[in-house]
Amino acid sequence: TEKDLQELFEKMPSKVQKNRRKHILIKNGEIENPEIEANTRTIPGIITNRGCAYAGCKGVVLGPIKDMVHITHGPIGCAYYTWGTRRNKAKREDNIKNFINYSFSTDMQESDIVFGGEKKLTAMIDEVVEILQPKAITISATCPVGLIGDDINAVAREAQKRHGIQVLAFSCEGYKGVSQSAGHHIANNSFVEHVIGKGEQEEAPAKFSINLLGEYNIGGDGWEVERILKDIGYHVVSVMTGDGSWEQMRNAHVAELNLVQCHRSINYIAEKIETKYGTPWLKVNFVGIESTIKSLRDMALYFDDAELTARTEAVIAREVARVQPIIDQYAKLCQNKTAFCFVGGSRGHHFQGLFRELGIETILAGYEFAHRDDYEGRDIIPSIKPDADSKNIPDLHVEADPKRFRLKMSPEKLAELKQRIPLSDYPGMNVDMKEGHIIVDDLNHFETEEFIKLLKPDIFSSGIKDKYVVQKMGIPAKQLHSYDYSGPYAGFNGAVNFARDVSMGFASPTWNFITPPWKNSPALSGEMNEGGD
Numbered sequence: 415t416e417k418d419l420q421e422l423f424e425k426m427p428s429k430v431q432k433n434r435r436k437h438i439l440i441k442n443g444e445i446e447n448p449e450i451e452a453n454t455r456t457i458p459g460i461i462t463n464r465g466c467a468y469a470g471c472k473g474v475v476l477g478p479i480k481d482m483v484h485i486t487h488g489p490i491g492c493a494y495y496t497w498g499t500r501r502n503k504a505k506r507e508d509n510i511k512n513f514i515n516y517s518f519s520t521d522m523q524e525s526d527i528v529f530g531g532e533k534k535l536t537a538m539i540d541e542v543v544e545i546l547q548p549k550a551i552t553i554s555a556t557c558p559v560g561l562i563g564d565d566i567n568a569v570a571r572e573a574q575k576r577h578g579i580q581v582l583a584f585s586c587e588g589y590k591g592v593s594q595s596a597g598h599h600i601a602n603n604s605f606v607e608h609v610i611g612k613g614e615q616e617e618a619p620a621k622f623s624i625n626l627l628g629e630y631n632i633g634g635d636g637w638e639v640e641r642i643l644k645d646i647g648y649h650v651v652s653v654m655t656g657d658g659s660w661e662q663m664r665n666a667h668v669a670e671l672n673l674v675q676c677h678r679s680i681n682y683i684a685e686k687i688e689t690k691y692g693t694p695w696l697k698v699n700f701v702g703i704e705s706t707i708k709s710l711r712d713m714a715l716y717f718d719d720a721e722l723t724a725r726t727e728a729v730i731a732r733e734v735a736r737v738q739p740i741i742d743q744y745a746k747l748c749q750n751k752t753a754f755c756f757v758g759g760s761r762g763h764h765f766q767g768l769f770r771e772l773g774i775e776t777i778l779a780g781y782e783f784a785h786r787d788d789y790e791g792r793d794i795i796p797s798i799k800p801d802a803d804s805k806n807i808p809d810l811h812v813e814a815d816p817k818r819f820r821l822k823m824s825p826e827k828l829a830e831l832k833q834r835i836p837l838s839d840y841p842g843m844n845v846d847m848k849e850g851h852i853i854v855d856d857l858n859h860f861e862t863e864e865f866i867k868l869l870k871p872d873i874f875s876s877g878i879k880d881k882y883v884v885q886k887m888g889i890p891a892k893q894l895h896s897y898d899y900s901g902p903y904a905g906f907n908g909a910v911n912f913a914r915d916v917s918m919g920f921a922s923p924t925w926n927f928i929t930p931p932w933k934n935s936p937a938l939s940g941e942m943n944e945g946g947d
């Protein structure tokens with residue numbers, strides 16, 4: 415209740431309180447779409463789950479592209495941390511190499527920081543080309559590179575001339591934004607400018623051609639989604655960027671529709687492709703049975719083809735008949751339980767439906783670094799005040815491509831469809847949350863513990879940084895970033911895996927051996943005294 419929330423705030427120093435109040439909401443139907451503060455700087459010293467711009471650029475958007483060599487220019491730590499930890503899977507294909515099992519870094523030493531690292535980077539590119547012959551290379555800058563002023567753009571330009579392959583430089587120094595989100599934007603801009611639409615194809619190679627955007631194939635999610643789409647009869651031109659390739663992304667302009675799974679990390683590309691090539695985008699969600707079915711039906715409405723619609727229904731019926739009885743068994747262990755669902759961007763919203771299907775209600779949800787539109791919907795975008803990102807990252811201006819822009823359907827039909835399906839729109843998470851439930855932006859360690867004590871959720875979904883703290887409080891924690899090394903969790907097969915893993919968490923006898931701190935109240939307690947003696 416508001417009173418509990420008030421008590422929680424009172425435990426914070428007054429400055430922190432003032433800041434954090436704007437990031438926490440209780441869903442209350444009286445105010446139609448309350449404003450939340452998001453994408454602003456975390457208070458220094460607060461333990462947050464957020465990462466940096468480099469993580470968002472190299473780790474999230476670039477990293478999964480398998481046929482490019484991704485070089486991290488910097489001391490070894492940044493490259494090492496983004497080496498495989500995100501579990502974005504990829505397979506080699508005919509004519510498409512797969513480099514994602516390697517970690518490439520200039521491993522800058524003290525002398526490179528003092529005298530500059532450009533020569534080392536140049537030498538590294540030459541070595542990479544000689545040994546691996548990739549078709550394209552990316553260079554991502556880490557914090558010290560920006561501080562010492564290495565000109566990675568000039569190095570990239572020279573290397574491109576020397577080797578005749580595309581070399582893209584990304585000034586995604588960690589400090590370029592308040593979180594990963596800035597890095598997504600930097601990567602998106604460059605792909606719109608230099609990669610998408612540069613391929614030779616003019617026509618879609620098959621009927622029902624789509625691109626799948628914002629799907630990173632974590633734990634094999636993208637493969638499960640592609641299995642379903644191909645079974646129905648779709649042709650996947652490119653995936654951005656899970657198990658994706660530079661080669662295929664170059665021809666993304668030929669698709670008839672872009673699907674957007676993770677709105678946060680890739681909405682910029684979706685929007686610019688629409689302006690440049692006339693391809694609308696559809697917000698989909700392949701996490702959870704209901705959402706998967708809805709996404710497939712929305713796609714069928716877009717293509718409006720009797721055979722495709724019939725096939726969509728046949729696949730849905732077959733898959734549901736196959737997986738529902740298994741899920742029902744697991745769901746018996748999950749009834750009437752509650753969850754916290756706090757993940758980086760889209761997943762804080764996407765997983766709520768899957769929890770609900772198992773009988774688990776999400777009572778607190780939020781994002782580490784999403785923007786106000788991911789909470790309140792895209793309608794509010796014009797009213798968002800310029801933030802830290804907009805100062806550092808130019809909003810790319812694009813225009814209709816004179817040769818390749820093509821309307822995919824009449825404007826009247828498009829307008830009519832927009833009334834029925836989320837075309838070029840995302841209504842955000844808040845509309846789906848229930849009365850009295852809590853929405854928190856950039857949840858921190860202190861609030862995590864306080865909300866757990868207050869609401870005692872049965873399961874906490876999170877990342878690696880908070881998981882173990884929560885488990886020591888006696889509550890099962892399910893990582894919704896890495897899936898605790900399981901997955902896929904998307905699509906029909908993913909829902910079965912998730913039901914199995916979550917119910918296993920509840921059934922584990924481990925929890926009987928842990929006494930949560932509130933059952934063991936301390937003999938002594940104190941209060942924080944601001945500024946006083």
Ligand code: CFM
Nearest residue numbers: 630676679757758759760761895
């Ligand atoms: Fe999109 Fe992602 Fe997410 Fe994300 Fe991430 Fe991720 Fe995530 Mo970790 S792209 S916003 S920057 S869905 S890496 S695959 S799990 S925080 S909720």
Ligand code: HCA
Nearest residue numbers: 465469499500877878879895
């Ligand atoms: C990142 C990657 C991450 C981290 C996950 C976590 C991922 O933000 O740099 O904190 O557990 O999904 O791997 O979000």
